[in-house]
Amino acid sequence: MPDAAPPSPVRLLPLGDAALTVEFGSAIADPIHARVLGFAGALPALAERHPGIVEWVPTFRSVTIHFDPDRVDAAQLEADLLALAREGHEASASGTTWTLPVCFDADCAPDLADVAAASGLTREAVIELLCATEFKVYMLGFLPGFPYMGGLPAPLEMPRLATPRLKVPAGSVAIAGRMAAVYPWDSPGGWRLVGRTATRLFDPENPDRPALLAAGDRVRWQAVGRDAVAC
Amino acid sequence: MNCSKHPTTLHLESPGLGVSIQDRGRVGHRSIGVPVSGALDPRFLAAANALAGNPPDAAGLEVLLAGPLLRATGGPVRVALAGEMDARHIDAAGERRPVAAWSTVTLQPGERLQVGSPRGVGYLAVAGGILTPPQLGSRATYARAGLGLLPAALPCAAFAGDAPEWTAPAPLLHPDGPIRVIAGPQIDHFDADVQARFSADTFTVTPERDRMGLRLAGPQLQHNALGADIVSDGVTPGTIQVPADGRAIVLLADCQTVGGYPKLAAVIRADLPRLAHLQTGDGLRFRFVDAAEAAAARAEAARRLTEWIAALRPRGTAGTDSAALLAANLAGAAIRGDEDDIEPQAFTASPTP
Numbered sequence: 245m246p247d248a249a250p251p252s253p254v255r256l257l258p259l260g261d262a263a264l265t266v267e268f269g270s271a272i273a274d275p276i277h278a279r280v281l282g283f284a285g286a287l288p289a290l291a292e293r294h295p296g297i298v299e300w301v302p303t304f305r306s307v308t309i310h311f312d313p314d315r316v317d318a319a320q321l322e323a324d325l326l327a328l329a330r331e332g333h334e335a336s337a338s339g340t341t342w343t344l345p346v347c348f349d350a351d352c353a354p355d356l357a358d359v360a361a362a363s364g365l366t367r368e369a370v371i372e373l374l375c376a377t378e379f380k381v382y383m384l385g386f387l388p389g390f391p392y393m394g395g396l397p398a399p400l401e402m403p404r405l406a407t408p409r410l411k412v413p414a415g416s417v418a419i420a421g422r423m424a425a426v427y428p429w430d431s432p433g434g435w436r437l438v439g440r441t442a443t444r445l446f447d448p449e450n451p452d453r454p455a456l457l458a459a460g461d462r463v464r465w466q467a468v469g470r471d472a473v474a475c
Numbered sequence: 476m477n478c479s480k481h482p483t484t485l486h487l488e489s490p491g492l493g494v495s496i497q498d499r500g501r502v503g504h505r506s507i508g509v510p511v512s513g514a515l516d517p518r519f520l521a522a523a524n525a526l527a528g529n530p531p532d533a534a535g536l537e538v539l540l541a542g543p544l545l546r547a548t549g550g551p552v553r554v555a556l557a558g559e560m561d562a563r564h565i566d567a568a569g570e571r572r573p574v575a576a577w578s579t580v581t582l583q584p585g586e587r588l589q590v591g592s593p594r595g596v597g598y599l600a601v602a603g604g605i606l607t608p609p610q611l612g613s614r615a616t617y618a619r620a621g622l623g624l625l626p627a628a629l630p631c632a633a634f635a636g637d638a639p640e641w642t643a644p645a646p647l648l649h650p651d652g653p654i655r656v657i658a659g660p661q662i663d664h665f666d667a668d669v670q671a672r673f674s675a676d677t678f679t680v681t682p683e684r685d686r687m688g689l690r691l692a693g694p695q696l697q698h699n700a701l702g703a704d705i706v707s708d709g710v711t712p713g714t715i716q717v718p719a720d721g722r723a724i725v726l727l728a729d730c731q732t733v734g735g736y737p738k739l740a741a742v743i744r745a746d747l748p749r750l751a752h753l754q755t756g757d758g759l760r761f762r763f764v765d766a767a768e769a770a771a772a773r774a775e776a777a778r779r780l781t782e783w784i785a786a787l788r789p790r791g792t793a794g795t796d797s798a799a800l801l802a803a804n805l806a807g808a809a810i811r812g813d814e815d816d817i818e819p820q821a822f823t824a825s826p827t828p
Binding site: 257259267298300305307310386388389446448449451454455458 | 502503504505506507508509510610611619620621622656657658659660705706707708709710711713714731732733738741742743744766769770773
């Protein structure tokens with residue numbers, strides 16, 4: 245995962261006959277993601293002119309627009325999307341900054357010892373490094389409310405487990421590559437588990453904000469005792 | 476479920492296998508990682524709903540493997556079957572009568588219905604709809620996040636009156652021929668000879684299939700120097716992605732919202748429902764089409780459904796009774812024509828985090 249990438253031309257890529265992906269680049273990089281956030285921020289105005297647009301999904305490097313093909317003028321939609329993309333809107337990750345309580349006790353963090361060994365740091369130093377880092381939410385995916393967060397310090401970079409766990413407990417704080425995440429649900433998973441939070445990341449009964457985190461938010465960890473997370 | 480609030484219910488005395496509640500899906504939440512879900516075959520759901528006198532995307536039961544055993548309580552319940560799936564009506568005395576596919580049957584309180592096993596996917600609609608509480612705008616089951624879970628008793632509307640049962644003179648048919656696809660966002664990860672093989676060779680459906688997607692056996696779809704890993708971006712039901720092993724995966728209704736494998740192609744919306752009926756070992760082929768052909772296919776599918784609905788009739792009558800159709804609200808469902816409104820979705824496109 246490079247930290248920077250040269251600016252690339254915008255590409256408009258059909259995804260079947262009911263979706264289009266506007267691609268700003270092929271890498272995980274802040275300049276590309278800034279264009280994704282800027283474009284997504286300008287989409288509501290465009291969507292008012294194209295009521296057949298159903299929803300859109302910002303990712304690390306692109307925005308996929310889902311639409312009802314029988315209710316849009318596809319040629320006009322493509323032209324308008326490309327024109328908007330070329331306006332070059334950029335937005336920094338200026339969302340909410342969250343501090344989530346995390347228990348780093350061994351049974352909440354089964355892979356912390358391996359991460360420490362691989363990085364050459366003590367367990368306490370790994371926790372300190374994790375808690376000193378501000379992570380950026382690039383996108384949500386994989387599961388409802390699952391945040392893909394960038395910013396993991398280089399010494400903690402490790403590949404995913406060769407054999408994924410069949411059940412990762414909900415609330416697990418996990419790392420892989422240069423990313424961090426929290427599993428909102430019990431799920432199979434191959435990321436390395438370094439802590440656990442009791443903060444609920446997804447609540448379907450909260451229709452205004454079912455997912456706690458949003459693309460562009462920032463997240464910090466605060467080490468707490470196991471009593472605080474009931475892990 | 477609170478039975479005092481919903482005195483009329485369908486109890487699931489046996490839940491069957493691969494049974495879920497589905498409607499048009501949980502549209503509008505993909506940006507926070509929520510799959511759309513919804514019926515694998517929206518046209519068959521619309522057909523069941525038409526028989527039951529419902530709007531096309533009212534919530535019904537989707538049956539993938541084995542149908543449930545249902546018992547009506549509190550009031551009469553009319554249900555309608557769509558798909559190659561029949562049933563047995565068991566009255567209070569235990570007398571069994573066959574219920575043909577593509578028709579309705581009304582259960583009096585205490586009566587039961589043993590729904591059979593569909594070829595492909597089958598739907599059971601309830602007149603008045605299934606009235607489980609919607610979550611995030613949909614009643615669709617998405618078990619991985621505990622959304623729309625199938626309860627032991629389905630609240631539903633009591634069926635008033637003694638209107639005749641309805642039936643269709645013929646099954647609703649999907650088009651045959653190759654599955655039509657549009658070239659995908661990462662088609663450039665595959666050289667021309669691999670693309671040609673993709674649209675010329677026959678694939679086979681493997682047992683690895685569920686509501687998230689189906690894995691195909693067949694020609695090895697080797698990636699070129701651009702490789703098999705991409706930074707995850709958006710996917711939708713119908714997306715055909717190819718992981719490093721070169722075996723194609725077609726994403727279906729419960730697929731994830733983003734995926735990290737190159738997307739060679741995507742199935743057009745008109746042909747998406749056909750994927751739901753493929754059985755292990757079935758062969759299938761793909762054909763590349765453009766947007767104009769995809770639009771013509773959607774129009775053709777809508778026309779077929781409208782005509783099929785217009786031909787429905789009360790059991791025991793020969794022709795179409797348009798007054799009865801209107802009374803049963805079928806014509807209204809037919810001319811709405813929004814059965815294709817179901818947003819296709821997104822599956823485990825990316826490596827499991």
